[in-house]
Amino acid sequence: MRNVSPFNALLAVALGIAGIHAATARAAETTAHSSSNDLVARGEYLAKAGDCAACHTAPGGEAMAGGLPIDSPFGQIYSSNITPSRTHGIGDYSQAQFARAVREGVRADGTHLYPAMPYPSYAGITDDDMKALYAYFTQGIEPVDKAPPATQLPFPFNQRWLMGGWNLLFAGGKPGAPINGKNAAWNRGRYLVETLGHCDACHTPRNAAMGEKTSLGLSGGQIGPWQAPNITSDPISGIGAWSHQELVQYLRTGSVAGKGQAAGGMAEAIEKSLQYLSDDDLSAIAIYLKDSTPVRNPKDVRPxxxxxxxxxxxxxxxxxxxxxxxxxxxxxxxxxxxxxxxxxxxxxxxxxxxxxxxxxxxxxxxxxxxxxxxxxxxxxxxxxxxxxxxxxxxxxxxxxxxxxxxxxxxxxxxxxxxxxxxxxxxxxxxxxxxxxxxxxxxxxxAAALLPAMIAAAVLLAFVLAWLARFVARRKRMH
The missing domain is CATH 1.10.760.10 (Cytochrome c-like domain)
Structure with a gap:
């Protein structure tokens, strides 16, 4: 047997320990990298479910770079650049700032977004899903250093701060917790329909202030010149007479023989979003819609x-x-x-x-x-x-x-x-x-709403001016 000096023995032990540490570090790095990739992939799936590309990618433009003109009752709104560009996108957003923009419609600089961005629906996105979305938008897409056209609405709709009052009335109230007594598939369908998929943004009628009439949820809405149909469970006015499989097929392909085919915004939603969802998620949407509160239009006599x-x-x-x-x-x-x-x-x-x-x-x-x-x-x-x-x-x-x-x-x-x-x-x-x-x-x-909006803006400006004058006088007195 060969004799080994104490020094060589200690050196061997030290090298072995160092090797173990290096291997452990490499394994940890590989695991972290894999975990990061999984989070980005999860965020990409959620972004498809949220149909983000439909609004934030202009025809012929770079992915998520904005610039798509969106027709609203108040004028044309251009979608924003949501690539990780530090100059024109969200590259400097923290996760908290990103979450606030998505859920509350407020940019990092405090500017209000218009609800053409469906933040009233996105308010219910879970923290885990928000983390995955943030990972995807900051790591999974290429930055585009290009500013989209500026939105220029007529007065008073160009006063974005007025959206703060609108938000108090019509946004921020979406619950994210599952409903007790309903199974996992139903709750998943509710989350996809009312939150990520924001189906209510098109399929729910709106009041004079453009807030959703929640008591008539999913019973049909006006989207510019298009009519988004009733998708409640009512068998006459809604989709109650459609089978579960027919709904799944329609969501994936946009066509069901003997029932109809998608066009307009719905065709776009299917092409860019719904066709990429898993079988389980499409089934969950169908389960939820088939169990939604039925709303009947009394003028409808048959499906x-x-x-x-x-x-x-x-x-x-x-x-x-x-x-x-x-x-x-x-x-x-x-x-x-x-x-x-x-x-x-x-x-x-x-x-x-x-x-x-x-x-x-x-x-x-x-x-x-x-x-x-x-x-x-x-x-x-x-x-x-x-x-x-x-x-x-x-x-x-x-x-x-x-x-x-x-x-x-x-x-x-x-x-x-x-x-x-x-x-x-x-x-x-x-x-x-x-x-x-x-x-x-x-x-x-907007034509009917404009006089009231102008009067409200003038009244509010008068009140703010009076308050500013009152505060200034109080300061002079002291």
């Missing part, structure tokens, strides 16, 4: 998807009264497209078919048994005619062109009325003036 039109064909009569182009150009054709049948034949029938049945593969959806056409108004149909429709989910892209540049308001109204009469709810009608209003961006409740 929107049950309308199938009158079944009457129009082609034979159309061909029989074809006047031809002219004596020097005989043959089929029209001098002008004026009737609903002519407009439908010219712009719609090649895709949706002459009886509105669409195609068997649903590449061109059916107009019969279609919820869009079974509602009490034709607003969403008009918006699809004007702007078209696009959705790309699960590798399946559907595209319909818009005809805003080709058809005038009277033609759009004539076409929409023909489609509703033949394939949808025949009681819904639209005028050329209504089409013009929708083309301009929809109803403007």
């Amino acid at each position: 929107a998807f049950q309308y199938a039109g009158n079944g009457e064909g129009y082609e034979a009569g159309l061909r029989g009264h074809n006047p031809g182009i002219g004596l020097d150009q005989p043959g089929p054709g029209y001098l002008a497209l004026t009737t609903g049948a002519q407009l439908y034949s010219g712009y719609c029938a090649s895709c949706h078919q002459t009886r509105g049945e669409g195609t068997p593969d649903a590449a061109f959806p059916s107009l019969t048994h279609n919820s869009v056409l079974g509602r009490g108004n034709a607003d969403n149909l008009v918006m699809v005619i004007l702007g078209g429709a696009h959705i790309d989910t699960q590798g399946n892209e559907q595209l319909m062109p818009g005809f805003a540049d080709e058809l005038d308001d009277k033609q759009v109204a004539t076409l929409a009325n023909f489609v509703m009469q033949h394939y949808g709810n025949p009681d819904a009608a639209v005028t050329a003036d209504h089409v013009a209003m929708l083309r301009r961006g929809g109803p403007n409740p």
Whole structure:
């Protein structure tokens, strides 16, 4: 046996201990790095569930760099840069400042955000989820050192400090705790619908001050020119007659045969957010909606998807009264497209078919048994005619062109009325003036609210001036 000196033995022990410490440190570093990556990945998923990219990424722009113009009743609001840029984004935000902006709508510098940012819904985001979101927005996306266009609303809506009073009335009251007596899936669905997914921001009607009418939660709302439908559990006005699986399919793909397909903002929400959610989360949303408080519109007599039109064909009569182009150009054709049948034949029938049945593969959806056409108004149909429709989910892209540049308001109204009469709810009608209003961006409740807002701002300014004068006089007296 070889003799080992005490010095060499001690050296070996020391080296062994150092190696153990180094290995432990490397393991701890690897674990921390893995944990950080997991937190960022979790934040990315939550950001998709919150549909952040839909507003904070402009078409053709960098991810989360803002600049998307959002039409509001008070004017156009541009979304902010939420990349980790230190010059134009949130790179200098602490986690507490980030949480305050998301939950309360107040920037790090104390400036109020407008509720186009759905902070009234985000108020219920849990601390753990907020930590993950902060990790993603500060570590998971590239900084973009670019300022979006400034929002410039007319007076008094440009006075952001007035939002403090609005927030006291309509924001900050969202509970985050689970509801006792409800299972985990139901509570998860509630959290996704009312908080992260902020479905109420579109699907709940609003009062004159643009606050949500909470007693009518999820019963439908006006979003610019679009009508967000009733998604309560009511079997007539809402989604109560949809099966659980149909709801899940719609949330993932935007289309369910015999029920309807998504367009407008809902198509965007599905494409950029909902299609990426897990099966469990989509199921939880369906569970919650199917159990939500039902709200019935007394004017509704049957579910929107049950309308199938009158079944009457129009082609034979159309061909029989074809006047031809002219004596020097005989043959089929029209001098002008004026009737609903002519407009439908010219712009719609090649895709949706002459009886509105669409195609068997649903590449061109059916107009019969279609919820869009079974509602009490034709607003969403008009918006699809004007702007078209696009959705790309699960590798399946559907595209319909818009005809805003080709058809005038009277033609759009004539076409929409023909489609509703033949394939949808025949009681819904639209005028050329209504089409013009929708083309301009929809109803403007701000017009009725403006005088009261100006009076309130003037009164408040007077009170503040009086208080400032009173304080100054008190100081001089002392």
